[in-house]
Amino acid sequence: MFKKLRNRFLILNLVIISIMMILSFTSIYLITYKNVRNDINMELNRLSDFNRKPKNHPIEPDLYNNNEKPPVERSISFIVTIDNNKNLTNYFSIFDMDENFYKTVKDTALSKGSNNGRFKLEDTYWEFILQKLPDNSGYRIVFLDVTSRYAYLTNLIYTFSTVALVMLVAIFFISRFFANKSIKPIKETFDRQKQFIADASHELKTPLTVINTNAEVLLSNDEDTIKNQSKWIYLIKSEVERMTKLTNDLLYLAQVDHSDIKLIFTNFDLSEAIENIVLTMEASIFENNILLDYDIEPDIIAYGNSEQIKQVVMILLDNALKYTNPQGKISLSFKKCNTKAVLTVCNTGKGISKDHLDKIFDRFYRVDKSRSKSSGGYGLGLSIARAIVEQHKGKISVKSNINEDTIFTVELPPVENTLLK
Known part of the structure; x- marks a missing residue:
């Protein structure tokens, strides 16, 4: 019985802790995910906000205002422009890439049917944003490599899972230790109560047996006088007195256990x-x-x-x-x-x-x-x-x-x- 009670306590404890851990880790993950998304959107917007002319060579200094500097590149990024018919017209990147690559990413981005999105190409995750050119001659698409950012989120999930597993194992053994410590006095009290009932029954059985035997002796001599049978009556009276004392003592101890006795001090x-x-x-x-x-x-x-x-x-x-x-x-x-x-x-x-x-x-x-x-x-x-x-x-x-x-x-x-x- 106490083993089942302990196991129920452990299961309940682990379920509650698991729920709390899931809620905590989910909250942390969602906050981190939101921060990563904001960081990605901010960088894409920063890249697209620069008024630059796409060329097949690196950006020239005269394309910026005097106080304007190019954004700090935290990952690979590039820009392609397309006409209104969605044909590739130009591209810009500080890295030397094949033109077919630009066509592929352009087609992939346009296939999403959205002004922004994310796709995977050759084990690399790309985020993009599609914007209308100021002269309405076409569109500009800004691409940003976000593989490292999503790898960070994936590692975060793995880390949370590992930490949660280790914590649950540790909490299980700690909870079992304290559960055993908590149940031990309850078990001892229960065992003492069982022993108490068994001992009380045993102690009451003896005088009841004596009373019953003496009563049978009296009944077997029902024609005799009370004076001649007084021996058995006194024995019955003696056992009744013993039982009365025992029951009074038991009642007192029971009242003490339940704090029912209000003494006047x-x-x-x-x-x-x-x-x-x-x-x-x-x-x-x-x-x-x-x-x-x-x-x-x-x-x-x-x-x-x-x-x-x-x-x-x-x-x-x-x-x-x-x-x-x-x-x-x-x-x-x-x-x-x-x-x-x-x-x-x-x-x-x-x-x-x-x-x-x-x-x-x-x-x-x-x-x-x-x-x-x-x-x-x-x-x-x-x-x-x-x-x-x-x-x-x-x-x-x-x-x-x-x-x-x-x-x-x-x-x-x-x-x-x-x-x-």
């Missing part, structure tokens, strides 16, 4: 908010024989949504509790570093390998998939934490030392400016 005491969450989690941590050590710098004010930030702290502490080794330790630190508020949550344990670190914030991703059911998690917590931190223009990261510890770090925006908002 205010200035609040972030130090106090974090301390409240730590006190809430303290009992659960001690029940698991895990040591909790925390250092919270007081009176750090932040700008944001206090409930969302509390959820981030809760997720990080809950994650640390799940993966801390027995008799291990959880350390929490919250301090003001330069202009940022920095929260770190560290837990001892087997750590996370480098292969998993880049994916730890992906949805439904779990390092130890075998623990997902017992721990009650779906692998959405860290994804939600990252979404909340990014909504607050902050940054969340993780680093880990194998068989030692794992450290999550949250950096929130400059603290000094929060009171000004």
Whole structure:
């Protein structure tokens, strides 16, 4: 699908560029052609404007006025005169040519039936202009060799064609490179979306299966009392609660993706908010024989949504509790570093390998998939934490030392400016 999309993009891009190149080159060619035509007409008129008497020898100086000079010859030119019966009467050229040549070009020009035109004779292009003699005794025909000028126009076409071909080839490879770069994030998003749907379906399938099984057990004992069958009812209720949490998390992530969540941001005491969450989690941590050590710098004010930030702290502490080794330790630190508020949550344990670190914030991703059911998690917590931190223009990261510890770090925006908002 994405290959077809890329190819369509390339074809569309090449078509648009080709059209633009054709229009540009055509405009340049037409302007150049017009200039060449004007140059030819100007030279023909300049040649015909000289009041000279055709002879069989070069022009004599006394045929011009004192201030008049012959035109600068940029190409071969000559003049022939004919009578009213169109018979050759005389010719003039600074070059020595055979009389039959003059008759041939005269006949060819007259055959055009026009006062001006162009024809080809022995690989040479000639332009001519036919004018009535002042004494009405005949006509004067001025000929000009324009082979070089039209060769220039032909070379211009070849040059444009070559340049266009080279440019299209270059543009094709450049466009393909940028098309691949542009489509890559779209493809990654699409793949993540597919994986997201597949994982969500898988996670929903398990509790639905449990609910269905327990419901069948209840139906098979329809004559028994509710009290005797309460075990199955509680199992159904537990799975419904798990599904409710999962759907709420999925809904939240979907809203984040589409920027549908409009949070109310205010200035609040972030130090106090974090301390409240730590006190809430303290009992659960001690029940698991895990040591909790925390250092919270007081009176750090932040700008944001206090409930969302509390959820981030809760997720990080809950994650640390799940993966801390027995008799291990959880350390929490919250301090003001330069202009940022920095929260770190560290837990001892087997750590996370480098292969998993880049994916730890992906949805439904779990390092130890075998623990997902017992721990009650779906692998959405860290994804939600990252979404909340990014909504607050902050940054969340993780680093880990194998068989030692794992450290999550949250950096929130400059603290000094929060009171000004």
